[in-house]
Amino acid sequence: MIFQISDFGVSIFASALFLNAIALAQTTSPDDNSAITKTALDYIEGWYTGDAARMERALHPELAKRMISTDPKTGRSQFDHMGAMTLVQRTRDGGGKKTPPDRQLKEIKILDRYNNAAVVKIVASDWIDYLEMGKFNGDWKIINVLWELKPKPATQ
Template sequence: MKRLNAAGLALVMGAASLGANAVPCEPETCTALKAVALDYIDGWYDGNAARMKQSLHPQLVKRALGPAGNEGALDEMGADGLIFYTGKGIGATTDPARRRAEVTVLDVSGDMAAVKVVATDWVDYLQMGRFGANWKIVNVVWERHPPGK
């Protein structure tokens, strides 16, 4: 059996944690991106506005694709609205036994990254940017899971 050194193990673990079509990234970068994504989704589920706020760039824009039958619709919310609704506990109404927060780092290029979050009732695609030493979510596009999924 072949043994991996620490660097080899970190590379394998980083690539394995990304998902089927994801691009490998440095383990420290993947860990940081996942932490921001989890602050976002777990902050939502826990009604923790402070945790949500720390994951977002103040100029974030979150857009929802319209449901079937209203394909032209595009709802939009900024960071302040998302923080407000998080603090109101809207996400905390999700039964903890049903909560889903699957995070996949899709791509990293310099100071920007794309991350996918599969939640209980929807999928978010997060665009992140690195500002100094911190990653922040700058854009989100999302839609509900198709009926029956």
Template sequence: MNKTVASILVLLLGGVFTSYAQTKADSLAIRRAALDYIESQHKPDSAQMARCLHPRLVKRTFWKYPRQSREYLRESHADEMVMLAASYNVKGDKFPATPRKEVVLLDVSSNTASVKLYADDWIDYMHLAKLNDEWKIVNVLWQFNDVKRHQ
């Protein structure tokens, strides 16, 4: 391959990889949305949960009927998650004193992102969308670390 062709390929590929690169502001906003999601459950705060969710959010996990071998997808929606945030940890006994909240950005494009959130007892995979310059969680797929708890 001659130097001219190689130079053109570098320029073209460089343009492809940088045209949809995340900005620092986007990365921080995506992380903030994921942290709002989990932190609103640590210290009950329905407004914090509502702030990070798109109103059409669907959260899913697999579940098993206790006396059957059949599994199914269980769903929650934004309004349920807002109510959960207000009530889940009211007694302060659902999380350790220093809860785990590790956010990993798996992929970020100009208006979409995939995130993996490691919490204490579970993992959440999230899809976020940037709408009107705000990052909102639109999908969550989660599971307990101990899959036997999915009953």
């Protein structure tokens, strides 16, 4: 049995290959990976240094930063929520400056990225952040943060 592919079929196939190549190129841009890392650094270094402008530059205005904690009275899980402006104000107030420079851990890892979306993990001094970022008007911004405190070190 012989299959014939029309010129139209060849052009459709070639177009599909071309579009696939573009999609792959969009998902692996080193420039975007650099910009994502820079946004994560603005966030964590801005926190540690009390640089509110740097923190604000990293955040989308509608940021939701959340942590699941346990209510000590009821033992039930609850959401602790913070918006962008609260986080910027806490940065301005110097909340992160309380962490001594030798403990200011900032391990950044891009866990996944596709087109205009990325998930980044930051291992910090006393907590771990999972950042969800989006590319808005050409700039990477943090949209959501889910974070968890690390266990306190045992005292001797």
